[in-house]
Amino acid sequence: MTGENKPRRVLLKLSGEAFGGGKVGIDTHVVRRIAEEIVPAVQQGVQVAIVTGGGNFFRGAELQQAGIDRSRGDYMGMLGTVMNCLALQDFLEQEGQATRVQTAITMGQVAEPYIPLKAIRHLEKGRVVIFGAGAGMPYFSTDTVSIQRSLEIHCDEVLMGKNGVDGVYTADPRKHADAKRFATLDYNRALVDNLAVMDASALSMARDNKQCIRVFGLEGEGNVTSALLGDKIGTLVSD
Ligand code: UDP
Numbered sequence: 001m002t003g004e005n006k007p008r009r010v011l012l013k014l015s016g017e018a019f020g021g022g023k024v025g026i027d028t029h030v031v032r033r034i035a036e037e038i039v040p041a042v043q044q045g046v047q048v049a050i051v052t053g054g055g056n057f058f059r060g061a062e063l064q065q066a067g068i069d070r071s072r073g074d075y076m077g078m079l080g081t082v083m084n085c086l087a088l089q090d091f092l093e094q095e096g097q098a099t100r101v102q103t104a105i106t107m108g109q110v111a112e113p114y115i116p117l118k119a120i121r122h123l124e125k126g127r128v129v130i131f132g133a134g135a136g137m138p139y140f141s142t143d144t145v146s147i148q149r150s151l152e153i154h155c156d157e158v159l160m161g162k163n164g165v166d167g168v169y170t171a172d173p174r175k176h177a178d179a180k181r182f183a184t185l186d187y188n189r190a191l192v193d194n195l196a197v198m199d200a201s202a203l204s205m206a207r208d209n210k211q212c213i214r215v216f217g218l219e220g221e222g223n224v225t226s227a228l229l230g231d232k233i234g235t236l237v238s239d
Pocket of ligand 1: 015016055056059074075077134138139140143145
């Protein structure tokens with residue numbers, strides 16, 4: 001909990017890589033484990049909103065390289081994020097956790113449209129809200145959407161779950177054995193040194209609006225619950 005009676009509200013960003021386990025499609029074991037780790041935090045009163053990436057299906061920029069119109073490829077990427085929403089929704093519901101999916105591209109049979117006030121209401125009722133289809137606009141990324149949604153629905157923190165790394169390092173720890181992990185980091189250093197937090201437009205939106213971000217590793221057991229509960233794991237990016 002934060003403040004006196006104000007529950008903690010967070011925005012968890014799960015990239016496509018988290019859903020695919022590094023492959024195309026969905027690794028159901030990984031998604032089930034993440035769902036199982038979200039539920040205990042909600043039960044302890046944390047309000048959890050989630051933005052899903054879609055890189056495990058398509059990225060518009062990659063499709064463009066293969067000859068597909070960029071905007072159309074971006075829409076394909078956005079549709080991929082919705083499949084990830086539905087997979088996560090299913091595993092959460094199997095755990096008895098109420099959920100709602102809201103998408104930036106209207107698709108009434110599978111999800112509600114994105115309505116921020118309604119999303120807040122769901123969170124207040126203890127439902128996990130999963131945002132899909134990015135911003136509904138080509139040339140955007142789900143990282144940017146994470147910051148925007150977090151700002152709009154007043155989250156305390158954006159939690160960037162990463163695969164293969166447990167925070168932000170001075171260099172890629174998979175290639176440089178002497179790389180050091182930052183406990184805290186300011187936006188400008190992250191931007192200027194191009195450190196692996198999120199893409200630059202997302203990071204500058206966070207900086208301009210003072211949205212703090214915690215980067216943490218998804219893989220360690222209990223890490224997702226820990227991050228949701230507000231444990232100081234990984235790297236905090238702030239002013
Ligand atoms: N995308 C988009 N607009 C958005 C969000 C996503 O066009 O607002 C497209 C874009 O092609 C992107 C793809 O959807 O590459 C998947 O999203 P992203 O790359 O952000 O997913 P992640 O890297 O987190 O898996």
